[in-house]
Amino acid sequence: MTQTYHHGALREALIVAAETILERDGIAALTLRAAAREAGVSHAAPSHHFGSLSGLLSELAASGFVRLRQHLVDAVGVAGPDRYMAGLSRGYVAFARSSPGLFRLMFRSEQLDWSNPVLSAAGGATFTMLLPPSSGDGTDKASPTLSLLGNAMAHWSMVHGLATLLIDGRLSAVANEMSRGLSVEDLVKEILRSGVPPAH
Amino acid sequence: MTQTYHHGALREALIVAAETILERDGIAALTLRAAAREAGVSHAAPSHHFGSLSGLLSELAASGFVRLRQHLVDAVGVAGPDRYMAGLSRGYVAFARSSPGLFRLMFRSEQLDWSNPVLSAAGGATFTMLLPPSSGDGTDKASPTLSLLGNAMAHWSMVHGLATLLIDGRLSAVANEMSRGLSVEDLVKEILRSGVPPAH
DNA sequence: TGTACATCAGTGAACGCGCGTTCACTGATGTAC
DNA sequence: TGTACATCAGTGAACGCGCGTTCACTGATGTAC
Numbered sequence: 001m002t003q004t005y006h007h008g009a010l011r012e013a014l015i016v017a018a019e020t021i022l023e024r025d026g027i028a029a030l031t032l033r034a035a036a037r038e039a040g041v042s043h044a045a046p047s048h049h050f051g052s053l054s055g056l057l058s059e060l061a062a063s064g065f066v067r068l069r070q071h072l073v074d075a076v077g078v079a080g081p082d083r084y085m086a087g088l089s090r091g092y093v094a095f096a097r098s099s100p101g102l103f104r105l106m107f108r109s110e111q112l113d114w115s116n117p118v119l120s121a122a123g124g125a126t127f128t129m130l131l132p133p134s135s136g137d138g139t140d141k142a143s144p145t146l147s148l149l150g151n152a153m154a155h156w157s158m159v160h161g162l163a164t165l166l167i168d169g170r171l172s173a174v175a176n177e178m179s180r181g182l183s184v185e186d187l188v189k190e191i192l193r194s195g196v197p198p199a200h
Numbered sequence: 201m202t203q204t205y206h207h208g209a210l211r212e213a214l215i216v217a218a219e220t221i222l223e224r225d226g227i228a229a230l231t232l233r234a235a236a237r238e239a240g241v242s243h244a245a246p247s248h249h250f251g252s253l254s255g256l257l258s259e260l261a262a263s264g265f266v267r268l269r270q271h272l273v274d275a276v277g278v279a280g281p282d283r284y285m286a287g288l289s290r291g292y293v294a295f296a297r298s299s300p301g302l303f304r305l306m307f308r309s310e311q312l313d314w315s316n317p318v319l320s321a322a323g324g325a326t327f328t329m330l331l332p333p334s335s336g337d338g339t340d341k342a343s344p345t346l347s348l349l350g351n352a353m354a355h356w357s358m359v360h361g362l363a364t365l366l367i368d369g370r371l372s373a374v375a376n377e378m379s380r381g382l383s384v385e386d387l388v389k390e391i392l393r394s395g396v397p398p399a400h
Numbered sequence: 401t402g403t404a405c406a407t408c409a410g411t412g413a414a415c416g417c418g419c420g421t422t423c424a425c426t427g428a429t430g431t432a433c
Numbered sequence: 434t435g436t437a438c439a440t441c442a443g444t445g446a447a448c449g450c451g452c453g454t455t456c457a458c459t460g461a462t463g464t465a466c
Binding site: 026027028083085086089107109110114124127130131143144146147149150151153154155156157158159160161162164165168169170171173174175177178179182186187190191192193194195196197198199200 | 374
């Protein structure tokens with residue numbers, strides 16, 4: 001590797017470095033200095049690209065949302081048009097499990113700057129996926145009824161809660177307390193199959 | 201207030217102080233030194249009672265679980281025996297909204313020590329509530345079927361996700377993007393009413 | 401009831417650490433002519 | 434093609450800050466007799 005004084009693509013390298021730290025050492029270890037160390041540059045270099053830590057975290061979260069969206073698109077494609085919600089669930093949970101640190105960061109609002117246009121655009125594009133596509137009965141995404149929106153948000157709540165409890169180990173801890181020797185995979189499948197009955 | 205050299209109940213006072221900081225300044229601001237400052241004692245005092253920050257956080261989270269459990273018991277009582285799950289939802293969401301900082305801490309696994317017996321006992325007692333009481337058909341809490349467990353965990357996932365997305369402001373941000381001028385209260389009610397249909 | 405003494409809880413100074421940030425600098429790159 | 438110069442990206446030393454932790458201490462409390 002040629003060592004030049006100018007890195008050339010330090011901005012991108014810092015984001016990659018930050019993600020490595022995030023998954024390896026956890027959110028608390030992710031500082032501007034740590035990212036610089038990981039990228040092999042001096043600790044003062046990051047401030048040329050990101051004014052602050054929250055700037056870096058927001059860009060990293062944005063890249064996470066772009067990838068989550070792709071996960072959802074792919075999973076929905078595999079599931080087929082009449083199983084949109086089932087595809088969404090799979091993609092969402094699979095993403096959280098494959099990048100738990102990044103997923104946590106994406107929803108840790110204290111540390112993100114949602115006024116950052118890169119983040120809000122990436123987040124917005126991803127969240128649009130949560131509403132199923134127009135079913136051809138005259139409704140469409142532009143003005144969903146309260147009932148359609150409620151359905152979509154209830155579904156999001158469930159898969160988001162499931163993803164969160166899973167990657168934090170709470171789901172398996174609690175489920176094992178209640179029923180020993182249970183496979184987490186089976187439980188996840190059963191949860192997504194079961195759903196939540198409407199309240200009467 | 202009599203100022204004596206010995207505080208008398210510093211342990212409890214530190215936990216109260218920690219919760220004040222948590223809700224006022226956020227988790228990042230909650231340090232051993234900050235808790236000592238808030239309680240009005242010297243910064244070296246906390247280590248006599250809590251070996252480390254995670255010891256203090258774990259005790260605080262334990263007290264949160266005790267109170268969450270009481271919220272659930274009360275809400276289930278109000279809802280009545282045949283609306284157990286609806287009561288659970290209300291109590292869970294109400295607790296998270298009334299103590300968002302504490303709720304976040306209780307599920308921030310990196311910072312808690314679940315091997316702490318006080319925490320694991322309090323958590324365990326609370327999580328037991330997630331399974332509805334025996335319905336008299338021969339099943340009981342001691343050995344729920346996969347289907348019953350799946351139902352309970354799916355319901356937990358939904359209310360936990362809802363609570364999380366609510367207190368972080370994500371739910372209203374996304375819902376408002378999709379349907380302007382919507383009342384969050386109406387949306388929450390609709391989500392809890394709607395539920396999630398089983399995947400076919 | 402009184403005295404001696406051990407134990408306990410909180411103090412305050414000191415330590416080393418990693419952090420973000422500033423600043424004068426230096427080396428590389430790009431542009432004008 | 435060559436030279437001069439401006440701009441840009443990264444360096445490394447220095448700063449002040451708040452943190453957890455240690456340690457000898459001091460003042461209050463409890464116990465033995």
